[in-house]
Amino acid sequence: MKSEASILRDFTVDRRVWLLSGVSIGIGICATLLAVVLLRCISLSTNLFYYHRFSIAPVSSAGSSLGYWMVLIPVLGGLLVGLMARFGSDKIRGHGIPEAIEAILLHRAKVDPKIALLKPLSAAIAIGSGGPFGAEGPIIMTGGAVGSLIGQWMHVTDAERTTLLVAGAAAGMSATFATPVAAILLAVELLLFEWRPRSLVPVALASATAGLLRVYWLGAGPLFNMPAFDAPPRGSLVLGALVLGAILALVASAMSRMMYAFEDLFERLPIHWMWWPAIGGVGIGVGGLFFPRGLGVGYDNIADLLRGNAPLGLIGGILLAKSLMWAFSLGSGTSGGVLAPLLMIGGAVGALAGHLIHAPVESQALWALIGMGSMLAGSLGVPLTAILFCLEVTHCLPALLPLTVACIASYLVTSLIMPRSILTEKLSRRGYHLTREYGVDPLELVLVRDVVSAPAQGVSTHQLPDFYAYADETTRSAAETMASEGLETLTVVDRETRLICGELSLRDLLRGRGRSYERESERLKLSRSLSPEHGGHN
Template sequence: MLAITALALVVGGFGALAALVLLRLIGLVTNLVFYQRFDTALIAPGSVHHPWWLILGAPVAGGLVVGLMARYGSEKIRGHGMPEAIEAILTGGSRVQPKVAVLKPVSAAISIGTGGPFGAEGPIIMTGGAIGSILAQLLHLTANERKTLLVSGAAAGMAATFNSPLAAILLAVELLLFEWRPRSFVPVVASVAVATVCRGYLLGTAPVFPVNASGLHLTPTLDVLAAVVGLTGGALAVAATWLVYRAEDAFARLPFHWMWWPALGGAIIGVGGLIEPRALGVGYDVIDQLLTGRATLGLIIGILTVKTLIWALSLGSGTSGGVLAPVFMIGGALGAWEGMLFPHAIPGFWGILGLAAVVGGVMRSPLTGVVFTLELTHAWGMMLPLVVSATAAYALSALVLKRSVLTEKIARRGLHLTREYSTDPLETFFAREVMHPLAHDEALTEHDDITEILLGRLTGSADALLPVVNTLDGTLVGVTTRRRLTGIASPHTVPSTVREATLPCRLAVQQDQTLRQVAYLFAETGLTSAPVIDPTTRRPTGVITLQQLLHARLHDLTEEHHRERVLPRQADGEPTPALGVTAG
């Protein structure tokens, strides 16, 4: 763990640099295309009036370039980054091609800089992950260690982009690591810490969307209405997710190569830009207006409709860009619109709740949504309504949709991914609890006569494992089966002993090992049964088989589905007394 943590510190620094490079590239392309100047500052494409042909043509040209880069560079740059990182972890041994580290940020900068309504976070996750993976591939590491460095780079880039260290760590745990263990958690935190410190020197330490929440006074009414915002945000998340994959299905039916799809998606973006120019680009300035209560009704409605449509439809074309910034904008617009009907709290209060709700619904990561929102705005007093809003959206999304915008993409590639984490039931039972215990006469000694044993002592399957012990101290010396004993005894007329039928014991399970450990041992050795021993005396106490490992699964299944009344209605034939009334 310590060696990987040391490497993660290096990955964190490079992840922060990658975030800076990506943001500067986006700013450079935006300025060159829409303002015809050489500048790297982030600026929205629609902040001034542009000719119609530029708004319509720039996204098409950008989509065409991205399609060519994907076709002749690497197809891995298609999409919004996080599913690609998950796929590399699940099926690729956490190996990312080095060229992805270059092509992904360049393609994302072209896509976003030419007006694409996407965010920088997905590409930086893939880019930072590629940096960690490349370093790991240069060294002699396991797949799990490569995964840790890949996720460390992804989380570092995320933290440096948004100045959100805790949200980046939660994102890593909820979406990428598929575990919560010190061996991976500690390196990820180390990487994120370095990236956040570097972010302070490179981009500053201020929140990305600062909100003044000093005058906030929470009431029960606000908390109840936060649930309403959460439910409507969840409904919008469901609709947007559905629209993304219907668009992907529609593009898949087109009679020409996928290389041309991003250009067609760019045409959709251009038409949307003609209707609402502020919907183009990454839109950090628009998000700031929505979260500080400065957005007009026209901007709110334009973002809520146009941004949602062009983002979902163009994302289905397979172009390069992230989902978080558009989700921030769409959620903020929904909350700001609802805030015109709800009681006033502080400027931007309802927009902030809408942002957390749609993130919780689209990403199915409510904790990340809450912490992300708090770190983006520093509105720490809003924690409770944010939790209510994000959780309500998450619950609605989980009930209505089978998979999220991330896991649906993984499923369409033929992979199964669960986002429901629970304690492994194999970890809750010990071998001694499920083994077949050895009766006194079931322990065979080396000098036992096989014929006598076969005549009266053995029952059960012919291939069941039988421990053989030392005659003097009872310690395990090997194993045999009834079938083997029969084979040894049959051709001989002279008495045969158990020693002649005894094989060396390839695996002895200790009685205090968990069933998970036993399952790993079975997988490693290819065995399906083993003697269970007392680690102190080395004497066998039972036999455990692969079938008995299912006991834990059966117990888990029973606890989940078996319903029963625990407290009876009557005791000893007498009615149960009412609460607060003493019997007798």
């Protein structure tokens, strides 16, 4: 019996993609609802903690009149998060995205049902009590948990369950930031670990669904407005963006190292980790006294940076107080995301660059946007996501060229100086390693007929074996058949004549894999042919 994998097609996709696509649309609806609920819960939590009123109206904790009592509020919030993690699930601790990656790679895309409830609740408490975190990480994890739970309820494979988990995660990000395309790219660059129609289409539909519903439930984009910038990019601007991108790569590396240094510090404390978020809350509270605008998500800070009129006091406060508050508290193991704080810090570096070169208001806003994208590309290792994300949250199309240059520069430098991103470092510390490089399987580039051994002289058979490989199919397809059926050799058949033309062994597959290694390792200088038509001699 011959599997469908042997059919010569560009893509390995079957009709189950229709089922997954339909389910993903439903997941997109659920994830958007959860995003709305989480954002409302953050507002409710902020009102309760800082204004002692029951309201879901968006409000900043920086405007509270509690004075020095504000120091205790993040401590209380951290204590509640610690208790939820200790007696609920410790999976609610941390950024959210590393936990999603861990579930995909190590737990067959299965997420504990408690996560769908405890993660958004703990994030609402942590952020509402002043935690300088983003809501996107918890929303991504919560949306992913919903997708995983639906996948566990259905009769699907692990790969299909992964698709549903990632569909929920992408929908959560799309609903939060009004960035449906960037959410798809984040899924590809960070979560899916593949680029195939079977997963890309359902994820895209979930993200698009969330992007559509967000218009009705949270408002249309862009999330941040920028001054008009109609002039075409000049060479000096692009060159400056290149330099700024490289600088932000160093900042991204420093932020990652600082956060994990604080995490190591907490690991050495002689007390149970349940109490760590409360200690992290002390740092938030003290920092909030000196820089109240460092409390909470801080989307208003990002908005000021992208308007181009951010004062130096705000920029300095973000770079010093906000950075320390975020790194210290997140290192304590509380619940919160990294995206919004990193965008804010990168934007502050870009805005500072605009101030230093005495750029006009609209140019300062552009420099802030370039800094945001560079920080995201470098710290998370997602350059394409960073470019599209910045364009979608601002609709500033003239920034495309300098933004692309800066993000690629940041991505290059961090790839050279950082062994792991700020997200994958957490997985490494848990004893797991993963590669972030995607490429076509080397066996996909080698045909069976090129490596087949023991060639036969057109041996005919009236009854082929149950499992065989065609001479013109890829060795990857043949390897999948051998792996699934536990075979060490596979009969090779000519597709047209149906004659047996050889046998494929594991040694032959290794020979095919060796060709890819040669392409990667051998450095040969190509010269012009010495044939007579090129003036040479035989």
